[in-house]
Amino acid sequence: MKKARKITALILCVLFAFFSLAMSSSAAGEKFVVLGDSIAEGIDGIGGDTSKSYAVLVAEEKGYELFNFASGGYNSSHLLSQVRNNAEVRAAIAGADIISISIGGNDFLNADNLITVMFRILVGDNSLAEEHIETIRANYNAAMDIIIGLNPDALIIVQTLYNPFYGVPVFGDVYDTGVSLLNACFYDYLAEHAGAYKIADVYGAFKGREGLVYDDFVHPSVAGHAVIARVVAYTIDGVTTELPPVENVNLNIFQKIAVFISTLFAYLKYALSIMSLWEVIMVLYNRV
Numbered sequence: 045m046k047k048a049r050k051i052t053a054l055i056l057c058v059l060f061a062f063f064s065l066a067m068s069s070s071a072a073g074e075k076f077v078v079l080g081d082s083i084a085e086g087i088d089g090i091g092g093d094t095s096k097s098y099a100v101l102v103a104e105e106k107g108y109e110l111f112n113f114a115s116g117g118y119n120s121s122h123l124l125s126q127v128r129n130n131a132e133v134r135a136a137i138a139g140a141d142i143i144s145i146s147i148g149g150n151d152f153l154n155a156d157n158l159i160t161v162m163f164r165i166l167v168g169d170n171s172l173a174e175e176h177i178e179t180i181r182a183n184y185n186a187a188m189d190i191i192i193g194l195n196p197d198a199l200i201i202v203q204t205l206y207n208p209f210y211g212v213p214v215f216g217d218v219y220d221t222g223v224s225l226l227n228a229c230f231y232d233y234l235a236e237h238a239g240a241y242k243i244a245d246v247y248g249a250f251k252g253r254e255g256l257v258y259d260d261f262v263h264p265s266v267a268g269h270a271v272i273a274r275v276v277a278y279t280i281d282g283v284t285t286e287l288p289p290v291e292n293v294n295l296n297i298f299q300k301i302a303v304f305i306s307t308l309f310a311y312l313k314y315a316l317s318i319m320s321l322w323e324v325i326m327v328l329y330n331r332v
Contacts, residue, residue: 074108074142075111075142076102076144077111077137077143078099078110078144079127079146079147079191080146081114081115081116081146082262084112084144084147085114085116086114088116088258088262089263090263096266098264102144113132120180120183127190127194128186137191142198143191143201145191146205148180149205151226153262161173173221188233188240199241202234206249206251208257210252211252242282244276245275246275250268
């Protein structure tokens with residue numbers, strides 16, 4: 045009888061230890077690694093309150109353990125260097141369950157020849173933009189090869205880039221061409237590496253909803269981060285449900301005019317260095 049009680053007690057102890065371990069593991073949550081630029085870092089545009097950033101929102105909703113290695117100003121070259129050389133980041137990637145990436149915007153916005161690229165697009169010549177994109181593509185492809193090599197079992201989410209100038213006359217349309225070429229890199233890699241990751245279509249979610257961008261014309265607003273969080277969460281779950289409506293505060297007329305005039309002067313400064321005033325006028329007339 046005593047022997048049976050000891051065996052029963054031993055079994056109960058083993059079961060208790062097993063369930064305690066399981067509960068502890070569950071409480072820790074899956075590891076959610078975030079890589080990329082200031083959008084992913086989630087400081088600019090929301091007053092530095094990272095609790096409102098999409099990475100934190102997703103982690104809290106899903107019960108993930110968040111490891112955010114994104115940093116303001118990072119471009120595709122920084123991402124490649126980080127995943128190739130940073131031991132802490134490489135270890136986090138190797139142990140991750142979910143990896144989310146936002147990259148490429150700084151490659152484009154901070155390009156030394158951005159105005160030249162934009163002007164060429166304005167006159168119908170995408171060759172310089174495509175040449176610039178090829179450098180980004182090379183960095184991105186190499187970085188993705190490394191990430192997937194470190195952890196082929198992780199669920200990887202790659203976010204498309206939105207157009208922060210949507211609704212701004214002339215420049216918004218021109219920039220849209222550039223950002224669409226850049227987003228094509230993400231789809232092209234996936235076409236060549238089927239199932240390597242899922243694409244979170246942030247571009248589509250932001251299109252026509254100007255209030256999702258902060259008034260610096262670069263970063264997401266608080267509402268923008270909430271929408272990105274929803275897009276990323278839906279992508280993780282494999283859900284295609286339409287995004288819930290959000291309050292959309294359009295750019296006021298003064299903001300649009302300010303961006304339009306400053307951009308137009310930048311175009312003209314470049315254009316007049318290579319063309320006559322009459323040629324510039326005809327280009328703008330035909331474009332508008």
